[in-house]
Amino acid sequence: MSTKNIEELEKEFQAKIDADIKIEPNDWMPEAYRKTLMRQISQHAHSEIVGMLPEGNWITRAPSLKRKAVLLAKVQDEAGHGLYLYSAAETLGLDRESSIDDLHSGKAKYSSIFNYPTLSWADMGTIGWLVDGAAIMNQVPLCRCSYGPYARAMVRVCKEESFHQRQGFEIVSLLANGTPEQKQMVQDSLNRFWWPSLMMFGPNDDNSPNSAQSVKWKIKRMSNDELRQQFIDVTVPQAEMVGLTIPDKDLKWNEATGHYDFGAINWEEFNQVIQGNGPCNKDRIDARRNAKENGAWVREAANAFAEKRKKKELTH
Amino acid sequence: MSSKEWPLWEVFIRSKQGLSHKHVGSLRAADAQMAIDNARDVYTRRSEGISIWVIESKLVTASDPDESAELFEPADSKIYRHPTFYNVPDGISHM
Numbered sequence: 104m105s106t107k108n109i110e111e112l113e114k115e116f117q118a119k120i121d122a123d124i125k126i127e128p129n130d131w132m133p134e135a136y137r138k139t140l141m142r143q144i145s146q147h148a149h150s151e152i153v154g155m156l157p158e159g160n161w162i163t164r165a166p167s168l169k170r171k172a173v174l175l176a177k178v179q180d181e182a183g184h185g186l187y188l189y190s191a192a193e194t195l196g197l198d199r200e201s202s203i204d205d206l207h208s209g210k211a212k213y214s215s216i217f218n219y220p221t222l223s224w225a226d227m228g229t230i231g232w233l234v235d236g237a238a239i240m241n242q243v244p245l246c247r248c249s250y251g252p253y254a255r256a257m258v259r260v261c262k263e264e265s266f267h268q269r270q271g272f273e274i275v276s277l278l279a280n281g282t283p284e285q286k287q288m289v290q291d292s293l294n295r296f297w298w299p300s301l302m303m304f305g306p307n308d309d310n311s312p313n314s315a316q317s318v319k320w321k322i323k324r325m326s327n328d329e330l331r332q333q334f335i336d337v338t339v340p341q342a343e344m345v346g347l348t349i350p351d352k353d354l355k356w357n358e359a360t361g362h363y364d365f366g367a368i369n370w371e372e373f374n375q376v377i378q379g380n381g382p383c384n385k386d387r388i389d390a391r392r393n394a395k396e397n398g399a400w401v402r403e404a405a406n407a408f409a410e411k412r413k414k415k416e417l418t419h
Numbered sequence: 420m421s422s423k424e425w426p427l428w429e430v431f432i433r434s435k436q437g438l439s440h441k442h443v444g445s446l447r448a449a450d451a452q453m454a455i456d457n458a459r460d461v462y463t464r465r466s467e468g469i470s471i472w473v474i475e476s477k478l479v480t481a482s483d484p485d486e487s488a489e490l491f492e493p494a495d496s497k498i499y500r501h502p503t504f505y506n507v508p509d510g511i512s513h514m
Contacts, residue, residue: 129481
């Protein structure tokens with residue numbers, strides 16, 4: 104055991120962070136760093152898992168076998184991302200079962216975006232384009248996060264997400280160039296998902312109390328507002344290219360700043376959704392709880408089978 | 420009801436013939452066979468591997484990071500183990 108006092112340990116820890124040396128699971132770390140990461144990584148994992156639900160809604164109704172195969176592969180990837188992240192969080196001492204129970208009891212949060220319904224096939228396009236697009240914006244800087252297992256998981260996730268965004272944009276672009284009804288369908292979808300996508304980056308910087316510490320620890324590399332602006336700047340020209348209109352009358356290019364100016368975000372809606380009052384919060388949690396409860400016999404059977412096989416091996 | 424959580428497994432993947440297995444992450448599974456099957460789905464969806472090893476995480480013994488200074492210091496002080504420690508006269512090649 105180390106005989107150093109806590110101030111010395113904290114100083115050495117911060118010096119490692121400042122020198123861009125990654126922190127690994129067994130290294131000493133401040134309790135607050137561990138807690139912050141456990142909360143962030145488990146929320147991220149929950150988001151991946153809950154994120155399968157809005158898209159899962161359309162697997163049986165995909166318009167072609169090709170689209171169905173693609174959507175299945177995408178949803179399977181989201182499951183994989185959730186698993187990488189749960190195991191990254193476990194390296195910090197997170198208990199996976201109780202973390203999942205926290206999700207199911209409403210104690211743990213997940214991304215607000217997944218509490219919106221998927222009403223049309225066009226939403227599969229918009230989600231890939233905007234929601235996965237925003238997720239990539241958020242996750243690319245996390246590949247350089249100071250905690251090794253989280254950074255490594257993010258590298259894998261980012262590699263896989265780019266397929267998600269492209270398949271989404273392909274759907275959007277085909278519909279936008281399709282019949283007037285198809286174009287209307289995808290415009291309607293963009294109208295519904297635009298603002299919730301911007302909310303994915305979290306509160307404004309001056310309203311995000313934990314950000315400064317996370318930046319100091321290099322868990323967070325860019326601020327919420329910087330990432331949101333970057334997302335808007337790259338997405339607006341994509342919408343224009345396929346002839347869709349961003350539902351923001353205040354959106355305009357600002358020559359002086361080199362960025363788009365945009366309208367006010369409805370933070371009251373964001374807070375309501377976070378607090379559990381979004382359109383689908385209850386459905387999502389019910390679906391997760393049912394999946395766990397109805398799948399309990401499978402987990403028990405697998406345990407029983409493993410026990411039986413172990414006994415057999417011992418008697419041979 | 421047995422609510423026993425499945426054990427944690429560490430997963431190692433050989434990406435191609437000629438390379439060694441490399442640690443890629445971990446997962447939960449009831450037994451070794453299920454760990455292999457799950458590792459296939461979780462870690463090789465894009466042809467990342469041709470061979471998988473799994474081992475229960477609790478069986479791994481790791482060195483203590485708090486002792487890494489003492490543990491690895493002997494190698495740091497033996498710079499004569501590196502070829503750059505030695506002077507080779509001008510004109511000598513293939514060495």
